[in-house]
């Protein structure tokens with residue numbers, strides 16, 4: 040956080056008395072962006088855009104540079120996050136099936152608990168599917184969330200086939216006339232071919248019950264992850280056609296800058312952000328607030 | 337992003353061809369390339385900058401014409417410097433206590449519980465110790481159950497008390513239990529916590545103070561980005577930990593956070609986690625990690641073990 044204060048100061052100093060944004064200013068700019076995990080490629084892109092504007096508009100003061108920077112970053116994000124949702128809602132299609140995927144420990148199960156709570160609050164009937172049959176006590180963990188939120192859960196034994204759990208869950212949801220189904224999956228690193236194939240299978244099996252299930256594949260990213268998040272987005276998309284992102288743990292000091300780079304390079308909108316371990320600690324993603332938090336002292 | 341650094345350097349070093357020596361001017365582009373490669377590998381930006389100036393100092397005045405191609409010369413300089421920074425010989429654990437107490441710490445989801453199990457299994461099977469696992473995460477849903485499942489898998493007893501909400505009391509009782517029952521290592525799993533969560537940092541400081549562990553380990557996800565320095569520093573300020581555990585290296589992350597953490601807290605990286613299963617634990621090799629950060633192909637030796 041101090042880095043940002045320094046940055047604004049530095050930026051102020053570097054620009055003071057100058058008629059143009061020079062290399063020094065651009066270096067400071069590179070520093071703040073890169074220090075927030077935005078990544079080298081997207082950082083260079085942003086800096087190039089600023090340079091273009093400097094060339095066009097001739098003079099840029101600190102104030103302006105700040106505004107322009109925000110505009111540029113928001114611009115990069117708009118292309119994918121145009122229809123920023125304002126609340127927790129899902130299309131009125133029954134059942135609306137959400138499959139949650141991601142690498143180990145990012146916050147999938149917790150996000151599912153929080154999401155179920157939000158949907159339930161909206162009066163929707165939610166069913167959870169315990170598709171992580173691998174990690175120690177993963178089913179118990181989801182069961183506790185189901186109890187907290189007071190929604191039904193469909194589960195099998197540890198070690199059973201996750202595709203079969205997903206199938207059962209969607210089938211039960213149809214019988215129960217549920218509004219929303221959320222399927223948990225085991226964490227897996229995206230470079231493990233077998234595990235990624237398993238995910239493809241889990242997805243496919245649901246279609247035997249509901250034609251276009253899952254309606255949504257939510258990739259959960261840990262907000263403190265660095266450049267590896269790009270590979271995660273890429274590989275999970277290849278295996279399951281990810282439709283939306285949730286970024287967790289933004290209550291820490293990490294700023295989740297990698298999301299800017301990912302928005303720039305993939306056409307996947309960010310839907311939710313996690314800001315704590317509690318049941319209420321999930322927010323609908325707001326692009327402007329996110330960009331602002333970047334420059335907050 | 338996974339481009340090989342030495343290829344990049346070879347390209348950047350084209351400017352050097354025809355010059356007899358490395359000079360401020362002709363090395364500038366190369367250094368920028370190195371810095372970017374490091375940042376791409378998640379090395380902290382400032383640390384990458386300092387690192388490249390050190391490399392520059394060492395490179396200046398070196399003869400390019402004599403032995404190697406300039407790209408190779410620079411790559412070697414970078415690799416050697418990085419290996420040296422990552423640490424010397426692999427460092428073991430201090431197991432001199434009776435029982436020896438090992439405290440886990442780290443952010444949420446970094447791999448503490450899994451690593452606690454791996455370490456217990458390692459000490460039991462490779463070091464003929466009799467370890468006791470202790471469940472001090474009283475917050476995360478099913479955290480205690482998770483440790484019990486892990487303990488069952490490896491045949492190691494787990495001490496827990498679902499009625500007790502104070503981890504200090506649980507850990508003290510566990511150590512008493514260990515003494516009474518001939519356990520010679522006590523591994524304490526704790527809840528994940530953010531460095532900015534004052535109450536939770538106070539809690540682990542209290543545990544640390546009460547049990548005076550021989551080893552306090554900071555468990556960190558190798559995919560962590562730029563923020564790794566802040567977290568490592570904050571945990572070290574509170575716990576003055578003895579070593580670092582780098583998890584999830586079975587992925588394809590370059591793991592630059594390892595360099596950042598090493599630089600900021602100057603504590604040895606003791607073990608790495610290379611999978612979800614109990615056997616997926618390995619000692620840390622600085623030179624392999626240097627290769628990996630530089631994209632020089634160690635990824636191959638860490639192929640799927642799941």
Ligand SMILES: Nc1nc2c(ncn2[C@@H]2O[C@H](COP(=O)(O)OP(=O)(O)OP(=O)(O)O)[C@@H](O)[C@H]2O)c(=O)[nH]1
Nearest residue numbers: 143144145146147148149226288313314315444445
């Ligand atoms: N501070 C904070 N912690 C979070 C957040 N979301 C999840 N966590 C914590 O992160 C840890 C891992 O969360 P899980 O929900 O178990 O993650 P997962 O992706 O399901 O993990 P696996 O199933 O093991 O791959 C838990 O300790 C959660 O309480 C968040 O937004 N902020």
Ligand SMILES: Nc1nc2c(ncn2[C@@H]2O[C@H](COP(=O)(O)OP(=O)(O)OP(=O)(O)O)[C@@H](O)[C@H]2O)c(=O)[nH]1
Nearest residue numbers: 143144444445446447448449450528584609610611
């Ligand atoms: N692929 C891989 N997964 C790992 C490794 N270490 C841990 N995991 C997985 O990462 C996830 C989180 O691990 P945990 O041991 O629950 O992490 P934790 O730090 O105890 O989490 P909290 O208690 O919620 O803070 C689980 O899915 C583990 O199976 C590793 O080295 N490689």
Ligand SMILES: [Mg+2]
Nearest residue numbers: 147148171177
């Ligand atoms: Mg989970």
Ligand SMILES: [Mg+2]
Nearest residue numbers: 448449473479
């Ligand atoms: Mg744990």
